[in-house]
Amino acid sequence: MKIIDGKELAKKIRENLKIEVGELRKKGIIPKLAVIMVGNNKASEVYVRNKSKACDEIGIEFEEYIKGNNISQKELIKLIDNLNNRKDIHGILLQSPIPENLNIRQAFNEIDYRKDVDGFNPINVGKLSIGEDCFISCTPYGVIKMLEEYNIDLEGKRAVIIGRSNIVGKPLLQCLLNKNATVTVCHSKTKNIREITNEADILIAALGKPKFVTEDMVKENAVVIDVGINRSEEGKLVGDVDFENVSKKAAYITPVPGGVGPMTIAMLMNNVVKSAKLTLEK
Numbered sequence: 001m002k003i004i005d006g007k008e009l010a011k012k013i014r015e016n017l018k019i020e021v022g023e024l025r026k027k028g029i030i031p032k033l034a035v036i037m038v039g040n041n042k043a044s045e046v047y048v049r050n051k052s053k054a055c056d057e058i059g060i061e062f063e064e065y066i067k068g069n070n071i072s073q074k075e076l077i078k079l080i081d082n083l084n085n086r087k088d089i090h091g092i093l094l095q096s097p098i099p100e101n102l103n104i105r106q107a108f109n110e111i112d113y114r115k116d117v118d119g120f121n122p123i124n125v126g127k128l129s130i131g132e133d134c135f136i137s138c139t140p141y142g143v144i145k146m147l148e149e150y151n152i153d154l155e156g157k158r159a160v161i162i163g164r165s166n167i168v169g170k171p172l173l174q175c176l177l178n179k180n181a182t183v184t185v186c187h188s189k190t191k192n193i194r195e196i197t198n199e200a201d202i203l204i205a206a207l208g209k210p211k212f213v214t215e216d217m218v219k220e221n222a223v224v225i226d227v228g229i230n231r232s233e234e235g236k237l238v239g240d241v242d243f244e245n246v247s248k249k250a251a252y253i254t255p256v257p258g259g260v261g262p263m264t265i266a267m268l269m270n271n272v273v274k275s276a277k278l279t280l281e282k
């Protein structure tokens with residue numbers, strides 16, 4: 001069994017990006033990410049802080065817009081529009097969740113697809129589904145990068161994803177299809193899930209249920225990717241996979257923490273640099 005070390009791989013990606021940012025700066029382009037956060041959400045604050053740290057390390061400038069619960073939809077859209085129109089901003093990210101009285105879908109749709117480094121705008125979603133170059137949602141992109149780096153061939157392989165969210169499961173389906181895997185997506189209404197997961201050469205758990213994937217759900221020598229981030233009762237981070245037991249059976253497995261999590265931020269940085277590089281072509 002081989003552990004897929006997301007932490008190490010993410011470090012390597014960030015180091016390469018730092019060099020690329022150095023080159024861009026020599027050409028007068030300073031990559032810049034704007035992050036909008038609405039309301040007080042402790043987890044979001046941690047995520048935003050980690051993104052800001054990663055930007056700092058790589059040489060990407062970071063602008064933070066922290067808005068109170070009282071911001072209106074109109075004001076939020078206006079802020080996004082202002083950022084869309086600024087030439088010095090290459091990436092715009094709206095941290096979710098936002099208060100329920102606001103329409104997050106409409107806000108995501110408003111972000112210029114050329115600055116949509118989270119890949120949530122329908123134009124990027126559509127481009128991904130027809131296999132065109134686009135910004136790919138960072139977590140699925142991180143998963144694909146991991147598989148590539150560990151030379152895990154996907155062509156003709158049976159891939160099973162548990163979870164069909166817009167930010168993880170669905171874009172992963174497209175990414176795996178684009179790599180010629182045969183993909184099944186399971187969700188909360190799926191029947192006989194164990195039978196399906198047992199056919200997987202590549203099993204990806206993205207449902208948000210601690211240790212949901214047990215040894216008996218996994219085929220011998222499968223590749224198991226754990227996207228889940230859950231807090232145990234003792235406050236520890238645990239994935240959607242029962243790592244201790246599944247790792248005895250899998251050929252490759254990602255740990256939590258230190259697997260998909262660090263890759264998500266690395267791919268966000270990658271997308272900001274990609275957006276900045278695209279300005280050279282204009």
Ligand code: NAP
Binds near residue numbers: 164207208260264
């Ligand atoms: P989500 O929006 O809550 O979606 C969960 C999906 O799992 C839904 O499609 C749901 O089915 C399905 N599901 C729930 N219970 C199930 C069950 N018992 N059997 C089969 N399917 C089930 O979650 P998400 O945003 O995709 O996140 C999933 C997990 O990944 C969470 O733990 C989250 O914290 C983590 N995550 C990690 C990263 C990272 O950087 N590592 C990034 C994003 C998310 P229905 O559609 O039928 O409801």
